[in-house]
Amino acid sequence: xxxxxxxxxxxxxxxxxxxxxxxxxxxxxxxxxxxxxxxxxxxxxxxxxxxxxxxxxxxxxxxxxxxxxxxxxxxxxxxxxxxxxxxxxxxxxxxxxxxxxxxxxxxxxxxxxxxxxxxxxxxxxxxxxxxxxxxxxxxxxxxxxxxxxxxxxxxxxxxxxxxxxxxxxxxxxxxxxxxxxxxxxxxxxxxxxxxxxxxxxxxxxxxxxxxxxxxxxxxxxxxxxxxxxxxxxxxxxxxxxxxxxxxxxxxxxxxxxxxxxxxxxxxxxxxxxxxxxxxxxxxxxxxxxxxxxxxxxxxxxxxxxxxxx
Amino acid sequence: xxxxxxxxxxxxxxxxxxxxxxxxxxxxxxxxxxxxxxxxxxxxxxxxxxxxxxxxxxxxxxxxxxxxxxxxxxxxxxxxxxxxxxxxxxxxxxxxxxxxxxxxxxxxxxxxxxxxxxxxxxxxxxxxxxxxxxxxxxxxxxxxxxxxxxxxxxxxxxxxxxxxxxxxxxxxxxxxxxxxxxxxxxxxxxxxxxxxxxxxxxxxxxxxxxxxxxxxxxxxxxxxxxxxxxxxxxxxxxxxxxxxxxxxxxxxxxxxxxxxxxxxxxxxxxxxxxxxxxxxxxxxxxxxxxxxxxxxxxxxxxxxxxxxxxxxxxxxxxxxxxxxxxxxxxxxxxxx
Ligand SMILES: Cc1ncc(C[n+]2csc(CCOP(=O)(O)OP(=O)(O)O)c2C)c(N)n1
Numbered sequence: 242x243x244x245x246x247x248x249x250x251x252x253x254x255x256x257x258x259x260x261x262x263x264x265x266x267x268x269x270x271x272x273x274x275x276x277x278x279x280x281x282x283x284x285x286x287x288x289x290x291x292x293x294x295x296x297x298x299x300x301x302x303x304x305x306x307x308x309x310x311x312x313x314x315x316x317x318x319x320x321x322x323x324x325x326x327x328x329x330x331x332x333x334x335x336x337x338x339x340x341x342x343x344x345x346x347x348x349x350x351x352x353x354x355x356x357x358x359x360x361x362x363x364x365x366x367x368x369x370x371x372x373x374x375x376x377x378x379x380x381x382x383x384x385x386x387x388x389x390x391x392x393x394x395x396x397x398x399x400x401x402x403x404x405x406x407x408x409x410x411x412x413x414x415x416x417x418x419x420x421x422x423x424x425x426x427x428x429x430x431x432x433x434x435x436x437x438x439x440x441x442x443x444x445x446x447x448x449x450x451x452x453x454x455x456x457x458x459x460x461x462x463x464x465x466x467x468x469x470x471x472x473x474x475x476x477x478x479x480x481x482x483x484x485x486x487x488x489x490x491x492x493x494x495x496x497x498x499x500x501x502x503x504x505x506x507x508x509x510x511x512x513x514x515x516x517x518x519x520x521x522x523x524x525x526x527x528x529x530x531x532x533x534x535x536x537x538x539x540x541x542x543x544x545x546x547x548x549x550x
Numbered sequence: 551x552x553x554x555x556x557x558x559x560x561x562x563x564x565x566x567x568x569x570x571x572x573x574x575x576x577x578x579x580x581x582x583x584x585x586x587x588x589x590x591x592x593x594x595x596x597x598x599x600x601x602x603x604x605x606x607x608x609x610x611x612x613x614x615x616x617x618x619x620x621x622x623x624x625x626x627x628x629x630x631x632x633x634x635x636x637x638x639x640x641x642x643x644x645x646x647x648x649x650x651x652x653x654x655x656x657x658x659x660x661x662x663x664x665x666x667x668x669x670x671x672x673x674x675x676x677x678x679x680x681x682x683x684x685x686x687x688x689x690x691x692x693x694x695x696x697x698x699x700x701x702x703x704x705x706x707x708x709x710x711x712x713x714x715x716x717x718x719x720x721x722x723x724x725x726x727x728x729x730x731x732x733x734x735x736x737x738x739x740x741x742x743x744x745x746x747x748x749x750x751x752x753x754x755x756x757x758x759x760x761x762x763x764x765x766x767x768x769x770x771x772x773x774x775x776x777x778x779x780x781x782x783x784x785x786x787x788x789x790x791x792x793x794x795x796x797x798x799x800x801x802x803x804x805x806x807x808x809x810x811x812x813x814x815x816x817x818x819x820x821x822x823x824x825x826x827x828x829x830x831x832x833x834x835x836x837x838x839x840x841x842x843x844x845x846x847x848x849x850x851x852x853x854x855x856x857x858x859x860x861x862x863x864x865x866x867x868x869x870x871x872x873x874x875x876x877x878x879x880x881x882x883x884x885x886x
Contacts, residue, residue, distance in 0.1 A: 263684065263686050264690070315685065315864070323865065324687075324860040324861055326685065326686075328686075328690070342686075342688075343647065343650065345619070378650070404587065407580045408586065408616055409588075413585070477595065478583065479588050480588035542857060545857050
């Protein structure tokens with residue numbers, strides 16, 4: 242969670258200084274969701290499908306942070322060779338089917354990964370991440386129905402951060418997401434997405450059900466988006482104190498720290514040590530990304546087909 | 551008449567047509583600037599690029615409608631409303647998202663008039679944004695208008711400047727057929743003299759933006775800017791290039807292109823889209839079949855390569871046709 246937070250906050254700074262190309266959608270505030278579920282997924286047999294706000298999902302699924310940073314800088318040694326950028330980071334070796342710049346693009350792909358798992362009996366699970374906005378796409382309804390019909394091993398992870406771009410979920414998302422899943426006979430729960438343990442527990446049950454042939458589940462995690470829709474969004478649709486309030490009262494990292502110190506699982510010094518390690522990792526990642534080469538001009542033409550060039 | 555940006559010209563066309571006809575409505579994601587937010591619903595932006603800014607305040611949220619993210623429903627709803635008496639302008643934020651709602655466009659809206667025996671009218675406008683150059687990656691940067699151009703029943707508009715954008719958009723809103731209006735994100739900030747009053751530009755009528763007899767350069771959308779630049783530069787060397795801005799890919803003004811090629815004997819087509827089955831290949835084919843006798847050199851295309859749009863700004867720059875690449879091909883052809 243700390244790595245994701247640091248990665249995002251640092252990227253925001255870098256974006257403001259003009260060094261990061263393209264669009265940047267930051268995940269700060271939602272870390273407990275990605276980590277809460279991905280902690281329980283394996284690299285090789287479990288897959289996630291991500292969104293345009295995918296950095297946190299990638300990190301939680303174990304994609305190399307430095308290669309990600311290079312990709313966001315669109316450099317030669319980025320995970321996708323600089324051709325994908327922030328919104329298209331993918332790493333199939335890590336079970337990461339790709340961030341996705343098409344809202345609602347991932348759930349059908351996740352159906353496919355779940356079908357593979359079911360057919361080949363790998364015991365694998367597929368998890369699409371879906372925003373409250375994406376929840377309204379036809380692809381999501383179609384995917385829930387298909388997953389239920391075929392009893393696919395899936396966990397639909399809805400991240401309801403209250404907004405889709407500038408439009409509030411309270412306006413655009415009718416009824417409740419949990420109820421939509423239930424209408425397909427998919428077991429569904431709603432949890433506080435700032436509470437790592439709540440996400441973890443709900444995910445544990447859902448993953449277990451999937452692995453045991455119990456079919457799909459859905460989780461609606463109430464999420465908190467600390468930044469705007471994209472880096473640079475002036476957020477005029479939001480009350481000025483809203484993000485401040487969220488950072489104060491709905492910060493999953495603060496929540497996590499309080500819980501683990503109370504339970505004496507980690508002490509302050511141990512957590513500080515993690516912070517130092519993470520800061521260094523991100524610092525190095527940025528330095529290396531900036532220093533990395535631009536992609537070879539010839540690479541523009543390769544990988545169109547397997548046999549191209 | 552005053553200097554207006556492409557963005558302002560589009561906004562003004564929408565405003566004036568909404569003023570003139572209360573059946574004109576605007577539908578899309580965040581077109582009113584967002585709804586239901588904690589700031590209390592004040593108009594925030596007017597789409598991600600601010601193109602529809604101010605319209606919700608002026609016309610109200612019954613006529614400028616923020617929607618959920620459901621392109622099939624947006625385009626289908628607009629097509630159905632058009633079929634039943636409204637004149638909707640639906641916004642598809644990025645043209646890349648066409649895949650999500652293509653059925654509503656090509657099996658539904660585009661077919662109504664023909665398959666209902668000529669009895670239906672579908673005064674639908676889909677405004678969308680095309681083009682590379684922002685480092686936005688393969689799913690937000692395409693110039694996919696050839697896909698739409700090949701569908702009978704759709705009219706496809708690719709304005710290259712603010713003046714044309716206003717006149718063509720007003721024409722589109724008044725038109726009784728489904729029109730796909732492709733705005734280039736790289737042109738939004740460009741300005742030129744634009745009349746304050748409403749005016750229309752007919753579809754299927756190309757503009758000759760530079761006169762010349764040495765070679766014909768045909769461009770569309772942002773590429774016209776590059777073509778003009780090349781023509782201006784070559785004029786200094788005493789070479790007069792004729793530049794044609796086709797303005798609309800469907801209907802296509804083949805007559806103006808053929809007439810020009812008959813005069814110059816040389817043709818270069820410049821298109822930001824991928825080359826296969828493209829508008830550039832269609833124009834080349836028309837000229838090869840109908841003006842072959844007049845050609846003094848082979849027809850050449852300057853297009854993007856047959857690859858997706860890479861995110862890397864370095865690769866993206868190589869992907870895009872540039873004035874330098876165009877000039878190189880033009881000079882080669884002049885020496886042929
Ligand atoms: C098919 C499609 N439509 C629209 C967009 C533009 N868009 C990108 S992100 C976004 C909002 C998504 O909201 P949500 O699913 O709630 O995710 P969040 O941004 O809140 O994480 C929109 C409308 C897109 N990328 N793809």
